[in-house]
Structure formats: structure tokens, C-alpha cells
Amino acid sequence: MSETKRLAGEKAIEYVKDGMIVGVGTGSTVAFFIDALARIKDRIKGAVSSSEQSTQHLQRHGIEVLELNHTGMLELYVDGADECDPGKCLIKGGGAALTREKIISEASHRFVCIIDKTKQVPVLGRFPLPVEVIPMARSLVAREILAMTGGQPVWRDNTVTDNGNVILDIHNLSITDPMTMEREINQIPGVVSVGLFARRPADIVIIGGTPPTVL
Numbered sequence: 001m002s003e004t005k006r007l008a009g010e011k012a013i014e015y016v017k018d019g020m021i022v023g024v025g026t027g028s029t030v031a032f033f034i035d036a037l038a039r040i041k042d043r044i045k046g047a048v049s050s051s052e053q054s055t056q057h058l059q060r061h062g063i064e065v066l067e068l069n070h071t072g073m074l075e076l077y078v079d080g081a082d083e084c085d086p087g088k089c090l091i092k093g094g095g096a097a098l099t100r101e102k103i104i105s106e107a108s109h110r111f112v113c114i115i116d117k118t119k120q121v122p123v124l125g126r127f128p129l130p131v132e133v134i135p136m137a138r139s140l141v142a143r144e145i146l147a148m149t150g151g152q153p154v155w156r157d158n159t160v161t162d163n164g165n166v167i168l169d170i171h172n173l174s175i176t177d178p179m180t181m182e183r184e185i186n187q188i189p190g191v192v193s194v195g196l197f198a199r200r201p202a203d204i205v206i207i208g209g210t211p212p213t214v215l
């Protein structure tokens with residue numbers, strides 16, 4: 001599996017053009033992308049990072065990490081996913097970085113998603129849907145999500161996000177209308193963001209393999 005993740009991460013390098021500032025996601029697949037990016041680091045201006053974990057990885061390779069507030073819109077964002085449906089809608093947030101990932105994907109003209117084939121699903125929801133929540137709203141949000149979706153919220157153990165918040169993972173969902181669910185969960189007071197990427201799906205999906213598949 002890590003071999004297919006590596007192949008996906010390396011394929012994504014083809015989308016990096018000279019002089020770019022590259023948006024960089026979080027996770028084990030992205031780690032392979034960062035390692036590949038390091039090999040061409042002299043051709044890029046730097047990166048915008050979606051997590052402390054990716055920032056440290058980028059900096060270990062000597063890649064400059066820039067502030068999104070200073071860069072403006074990015075040409076390219078590369079990130080992994082926990083699930084991907086046929087419309088390129090995603091579940092993300094298995095690594096708890098969903099909010100910053102959402103911000104950078106929104107600020108990017110092209111979102112290249114790198115996955116292995118186990119992440120492809122006909123309908124999103126087998127992977128528990130992560131929701132980042134302000135700590136004092138945890139129980140309120142859990143009750144409202146249960147009533148709204150029928151899914152079972154589980155407070156993720158030992159996890160504080162880079163923004164100081166907690167994660168609820170919503171189990172037993174079958175998300176046939178991801179756009180509506182994304183909007184409705186986002187509207188619950190106390191929700192920072194939900195790990196559904198339907199309003200802003202991936203533009204390109206690379207599935208690691210020999211050769212990689214590009215959708």
C-alpha cells in the first residue's frame with residue numbers, strides 16, 4: 001500500500017511548474033510527494049502547508065514554507081484523501097488537518113488528490129466523517145449531528161488539532177448528497193469545518209499504481 005502511495009505522490013510532481021508556490025496537504029501519501037518535491041526544490045518558490053506535520057517535513061528538506069495570507073491564490077494544491085467518490089468528492093481529515101486543508105484547497109486553482117485504490121468508493125461514508133469542533137460545543141454538535149444524519153459521533157481520543165480544537169468522527173453514514181450534508185453540518189454552531197470536500201472537490205485524482213491512473 002505504501003508503494004502505491006509513493007507512486008501517486010511521485011506522479012503529482014508532473015503538475016508542479018517552475019516558479020510555483022505549491023499548496024501541500026497532510027498524511028502519509030503527501031509525505032511521498034514532499035520527498036519528491038525536495039528533489040526539485042530549486043525550481044519552486046516555496047510551499048504553503050496544511051499542518052505542523054507537513055511544515056516540519058518541508059523545512060527538514062529545506063523547502064521554504066510561506067503564509068497563505070502573503071501568497072494570494074495558488075496554482076496547485078496536492079493532498080491525499082480518506083475516500084473519493086466518482087464525482088471526485090472526498091472525505092478528508094483522517095490526519096485531523098481538514099480545516100487548513102479546506103482553506104488551502106479553496107485558495108487553489110487546481111486540486112490534485114493523490115490516493116491508492118482502497119480510497120475509491122461508490123458512495124462516501126464507510127470511512128468515519130471527521131468534523132473539527134470548538135471544544136465547548138462538542139456535546140451539542142454530537143447531538144445535532146446524530147439527529148440530523150443518524151450517524152454516530154465518536155470523540156477522537158488524544159487528538160487536539162493544530163487550531164486547538166477536537167475531532168468528532170461520524171460513523172455509519174451513507175452520503176448520497178455530499179454537497180447538502182457539507183452545508184448542513186457546517187451550519188451547526190461550534191463546527192469549525194467538516195471533512196467533506198464536495199463544494200470544492202478535487203480537480204484531478206491520481207491513483208497510485210504501475211502505471212498510475214489519472215482521473
Ligand code: 5RP
Pocket residue numbers: 025026027028029030079080081082091092093094095096097098101
Ligand atoms: C489528513 C488527510 C489525509 O489526506 C488523509 O487522512 C489521507 O491520509 P493518508 O495519505 O495517510 O492515507 O485528510 O487530514
